[in-house]
Amino acid sequence: MAEGVPLVDTVLSVRRMTVRFAGVVAVSDLSFSLHAGELLGIIGPNGAGKTSVLNCINGFYRPQAGQVFFLGRDITHLPPHARASTGIARTFQNIALYPHMTVLQNILSGRLVHMRSSLLGCGVYWGFGQREVLRHRQRVEEIIDFLEIEAYRDHRVAELPYGIQKKVELGRALAMEPRLLLLDEPMAGMTVDEKADMARYILELREVRGLSMILIEHDMGVVMDLCDRLLAMDYGRKIAEGPPKEVQQHPDVIRAYLGEEHGVAEEVAGGP
Amino acid sequence: MAYARPCGDFKTSYAQDMALLDIRLYRWGFLLLLAAMVAAPWVLGRWIYLLNDIAVFAIGAVGLSLVMGFAGQISLGHAAFMAVGAYTSWFATTHLKLPFVAALPLSAVVAFAVGAVVGLPSLRIKGLYLAIATLAFQFLVEYLIVQTVSGMGGTPVPPMDLFGVPVNTEVRFWYVVATVWVVGAVFATNLTRTRVGLALMAVRDRDYAAQVLGVNLLYYKTLAFALGAAYAGVAGSLFAHYNRVIGAEHFSLAQSIDFVAMLVIGGLGSVWGPHLGAAFVRMLTQLLKMWAPVLGAVIPVLGRATTSVHDVVFGVILIVFLIWEPGGLATLLRKFKRYVDLWPFPH
Amino acid sequence: MSGQFVLEGVVVGLAVGSIYALIAVGFTVLYKSTKILNLAHGELVLFGGYLAIAATSAFGFLPTPAAFAAGVAVTLLAAAALGFAVERAVMRPLFGQPLLSVIIVTLALGYVVRGIMVGIWSGETRTFPPVIPATVVRVAGVPVSLVGVWSAAAAATLLVTFSLFFRYSRWGIAMRAAANEQLTASTLGVSLRRVFAYAWAFAAVAGAVGGILLGLWLGVNFALAAVGLKALAAVILGGLDSVPGAILGGLLVGVVETVLGGYMEAHVRVLGQPLHGFKEVTAYLVILLALMVRPHGLFGTERIERL
Ligand SMILES: Nc1ncnc2c1ncn2[C@@H]1O[C@H](COP(=O)(O)OP(=O)(O)OP(=O)(O)O)[C@@H](O)[C@H]1O
Numbered sequence: 020m021a022e023g024v025p026l027v028d029t030v031l032s033v034r035r036m037t038v039r040f041a042g043v044v045a046v047s048d049l050s051f052s053l054h055a056g057e058l059l060g061i062i063g064p065n066g067a068g069k070t071s072v073l074n075c076i077n078g079f080y081r082p083q084a085g086q087v088f089f090l091g092r093d094i095t096h097l098p099p100h101a102r103a104s105t106g107i108a109r110t111f112q113n114i115a116l117y118p119h120m121t122v123l124q125n126i127l128s129g130r131l132v133h134m135r136s137s138l139l140g141c142g143v144y145w146g147f148g149q150r151e152v153l154r155h156r157q158r159v160e161e162i163i164d165f166l167e168i169e170a171y172r173d174h175r176v177a178e179l180p181y182g183i184q185k186k187v188e189l190g191r192a193l194a195m196e197p198r199l200l201l202l203d204e205p206m207a208g209m210t211v212d213e214k215a216d217m218a219r220y221i222l223e224l225r226e227v228r229g230l231s232m233i234l235i236e237h238d239m240g241v242v243m244d245l246c247d248r249l250l251a252m253d254y255g256r257k258i259a260e261g262p263p264k265e266v267q268q269h270p271d272v273i274r275a276y277l278g279e280e281h282g283v284a285e286e287v288a289g290g291p
Numbered sequence: 292m293a294y295a296r297p298c299g300d301f302k303t304s305y306a307q308d309m310a311l312l313d314i315r316l317y318r319w320g321f322l323l324l325l326a327a328m329v330a331a332p333w334v335l336g337r338w339i340y341l342l343n344d345i346a347v348f349a350i351g352a353v354g355l356s357l358v359m360g361f362a363g364q365i366s367l368g369h370a371a372f373m374a375v376g377a378y379t380s381w382f383a384t385t386h387l388k389l390p391f392v393a394a395l396p397l398s399a400v401v402a403f404a405v406g407a408v409v410g411l412p413s414l415r416i417k418g419l420y421l422a423i424a425t426l427a428f429q430f431l432v433e434y435l436i437v438q439t440v441s442g443m444g445g446t447p448v449p450p451m452d453l454f455g456v457p458v459n460t461e462v463r464f465w466y467v468v469a470t471v472w473v474v475g476a477v478f479a480t481n482l483t484r485t486r487v488g489l490a491l492m493a494v495r496d497r498d499y500a501a502q503v504l505g506v507n508l509l510y511y512k513t514l515a516f517a518l519g520a521a522y523a524g525v526a527g528s529l530f531a532h533y534n535r536v537i538g539a540e541h542f543s544l545a546q547s548i549d550f551v552a553m554l555v556i557g558g559l560g561s562v563w564g565p566h567l568g569a570a571f572v573r574m575l576t577q578l579l580k581m582w583a584p585v586l587g588a589v590i591p592v593l594g595r596a597t598t599s600v601h602d603v604v605f606g607v608i609l610i611v612f613l614i615w616e617p618g619g620l621a622t623l624l625r626k627f628k629r630y631v632d633l634w635p636f637p638h
Numbered sequence: 639m640s641g642q643f644v645l646e647g648v649v650v651g652l653a654v655g656s657i658y659a660l661i662a663v664g665f666t667v668l669y670k671s672t673k674i675l676n677l678a679h680g681e682l683v684l685f686g687g688y689l690a691i692a693a694t695s696a697f698g699f700l701p702t703p704a705a706f707a708a709g710v711a712v713t714l715l716a717a718a719a720l721g722f723a724v725e726r727a728v729m730r731p732l733f734g735q736p737l738l739s740v741i742i743v744t745l746a747l748g749y750v751v752r753g754i755m756v757g758i759w760s761g762e763t764r765t766f767p768p769v770i771p772a773t774v775v776r777v778a779g780v781p782v783s784l785v786g787v788w789s790a791a792a793a794a795t796l797l798v799t800f801s802l803f804f805r806y807s808r809w810g811i812a813m814r815a816a817a818n819e820q821l822t823a824s825t826l827g828v829s830l831r832r833v834f835a836y837a838w839a840f841a842a843v844a845g846a847v848g849g850i851l852l853g854l855w856l857g858v859n860f861a862l863a864a865v866g867l868k869a870l871a872a873v874i875l876g877g878l879d880s881v882p883g884a885i886l887g888g889l890l891v892g893v894v895e896t897v898l899g900g901y902m903e904a905h906v907r908v909l910g911q912p913l914h915g916f917k918e919v920t921a922y923l924v925i926l927l928a929l930m931v932r933p934h935g936l937f938g939t940e941r942i943e944r945l
């Protein structure tokens with residue numbers, strides 16, 4: 020198997036996590052874990068707290084209570100950049116690329132966690148600094164190939180269509196060679212074709228690389244197809260967890276979606 | 292790392308692609324530029340002093356370009372860092388009796404350290420707050436200069452001495468300052484195309500994403516400030532031994548704002564920006580000094596004071612650039628070049 | 639520090655501080671409704687001071703109080719017009735530009751305004767004709783000039799008026815709505831453009847009033863522009879987006895400056911030198927300390943970014 024697969028079976032475990040904002044309980048006493056090579060889907064109506072969970076895994080939000088273990092290590096108190104170095108990468112619900120940089124630079128920036136050249140090495144360039152950049156560039160080219168975005172490599176991302184930007188964001192996360200990939204609605208707002216592409220990349224990453232992933236997605240069809248397991252949230256609480264089929268039929272899940280909006284509820288009940 | 296799809300034949304000549312002066316034309320251009328710099332004293336004659344003045348401030352502007360153009364952090368106290376370098380060099384050569392070749396790097400190191408301290412809170416204080424913190428730093432340094440060393444007047448600085456050779460003419464100074472200028476500019480340019488530059492731009496473009504993707508904000512923001520200050524320190528040291536007298540007026544808030552103007556006019560985030568901007572601002576400053584009385588006579592509101600003409604002209608230019616050409620001269624030049632390239636069939 | 643010294647400092651400091659507070663409120667309101675940090679605020683203060691003196695002397699044919707009133711009226715109108723003009727000509731084209739550009743533009747504006755004023759008034763200190771007799775009264779046993787008392791009283795009255803205005807008037811509510819969520823405000827039918835324009839006008843007027851009051855008391859010269867930066871200290875201390883914070887911050891800066899600054903100047907020596915003009919930098923020390931200890935000020939809101 021590829022080198023990205025950890026030896027420990029449980030990659031991530033979140034224990035009794037609670038996040039509050041003035042007045043709002045975004046995540047409430049949530050526990051779950053993720054096995055190696057597993058693709059876990061998190062579903063729930065808007066404002067259920069899905070993104071907040073990812074933010075806590077990243078260290079971007081500090082939960083009021085609870086712990087996060089990654090590869091058997093307690094990372095609850097690590098700052099966000101240090102968690103990234105342990106091998107957690109992500110994409111964002113609202114695209115968070117570096118708008119003034121090119122596609123290539125954006126993806127190369129994912130390699131920063133692996134760059135080791137010194138300040139002097141960078142400034143003098145000839146020699147070590149140059150070699151390092153070239154080595155990383157090679158990895159970046161592989162990713163650009165994988166995502167089929169060769170045509171855009173030297174474009175500034177701000178000028179690119181939405182669907183391409185989503186791909187670039189995935190590319191930047193992959194460039195980190197993560198052990199855990201967090202995807203926050205990677206297909207939101209995409210065309211059917213683009214969704215199919217994205218689903219293909221995710222499947223390939225899981226099947227060939229054995230990458231452990233958490234996927235937040237509103238499109239039930241996609242979720243049911245891709246995920247090994249689902250976790251449903253509402254008002255920050257876990258309301259169901261298990262195989263996709265079971266979670267989909269769970270009465271609390273149907274109720275949560277019904278309370279929110281009819282269309283989605285029918286979609287949930289009707290299945291893919 | 293093996294990705295699912297077999298990797299196609301990606302470009303293999305990255306070395307060529309990434310080289311600093313990849314296209315042969317650029318390499319020739321760079322050599323030509325160096326040759327022109329060597330020949331400058333013969334071509335310019337006594338006007339070489341203009342170039343000396345530009346060079347000193349361009350070195351400082353390169354530093355600010357790292358802070359503002361690449362890391363996206365606002366500094367309104369760049370002249371204060373220049374003061375740190377200038378007074379370090381003064382102290383080193385007069386009180387410590389160090390030679391200039393030691394005083395120059397010492398100025399860089401001390402300014403680097405001070406820059407790091409000032410930049411340290413930049414993690415907690417963002418954008419607006421940081422601008423204000425640097426402003427406060429600027430005023431405190433001005434106050435300290437007046438209170439402790441220079442008073443309202445100036446402090447004399449000994450002439451530059453390079454391994455026993457006194458650097459006491461404009462031409463000699465030119466060769467010293469030009470060397471530092473080229474080395475400093477190349478070093479900064481290399482920084483911007485490797486790890487450091489990539490991280491700084493990431494911080495500039497979207498700091499929260501950068502952080503989540505492994506960029507240590509505290510380290511890089513502080514580093515940007517420290518590096519920027521080090522360049523200002525070098526500029527300050529050169530300025531001190533060139534001008535031979537230093538005082539609060541040389542490192543005032545107005546000078547800090549002039550640095551900002553250099554960056555905006557030259558082009559933020561561009562490699563050539565600080566150099567173009569420094570040339571523009573310093574030349575215009577010299578011109579205005581000469582022409583202020585005339586301008587004041589023609590446009591009465593400007594009065595006869597050089598400072599008021601300078602302020603109004605620079606204020607207006609800054610506003611015009613920010614509204615109509617935020618990319619500065621660097622972008623203007625690029626557009627012009629495209630236009631020339633396409634002539635006579637513009638598309 | 640003797641008790642009397644502190645008491646005097648506090649009384650005088652509160653009086654000056656109330657004017658700082660007024661200027662700071664203009665600053666905060668602008669920041670709250672437009673998110674623009676106006677580095678030209680000091681120049682607006684200066685503008686008010688000089689213009690009021692010039693206008694008052696232009697109305698010299700009237701009896702002094704009437705000339706002063708007319709001068710002030712003209713100045714306030716001119717300040718409002720300047721605010722509108724700046725918003726329309728410079729800030730609106732920059733809408734949506736990066737923070738960096740917007741801040742630099744305010745800096746450049748300050749340059750232009752100041753340059754023109756130096757050109758016209760060539761930097762001499764000017765004073766108002768004696769509107770208020772130059773006598774000294776005792777406040778809490780501390781001697782204060784009558785002008786100071788009047789200035790402080792005027793500033794306090796205006797502060798109360800503004801606070802009520804922002805709480806209850808239609809425009810006040812619209813501005814607060816814009817401050818909270820620009821997008822929501824625009825969907826609720828609040829015209830952001832108008833809010834921005836009025837915010838600029840308000841900031842210019844508040845600055846000008848501050849300039850007039852300080853000018854009455856201390857005379858007008860270019861050091862007055864530095865007062866704009868003291869307002870910055872007040873605002874940082876109070877938290878950029880809090881009006882009560884700005885008021886409290888202004889009072890605090892006034893008191894700290896007179897008590898601590900006065901003490902340092904009178905009693906502390908560095909390298910055998912007395913610390914001349916230490917008062918002037920006290921505000922900056924306050925800024926640096928406040929930023930280190932409480933970056934969001936005493937009352938400012940700490941926003942947690944969303945991803
Ligand atoms: N930074 C923040 N400040 C204040 N409240 C927040 C913040 N982040 C999230 N919240 C609140 O926490 C709750 C959960 O938000 P979260 O973004 O995690 O939901 P979500 O499940 O990702 O929703 P969506 O499907 O809309 O993305 C919401 O009520 C939201 O308003």
Ligand SMILES: [Mg+2]
Pocket residue numbers: 069070071112
């Ligand atoms: Mg979300």
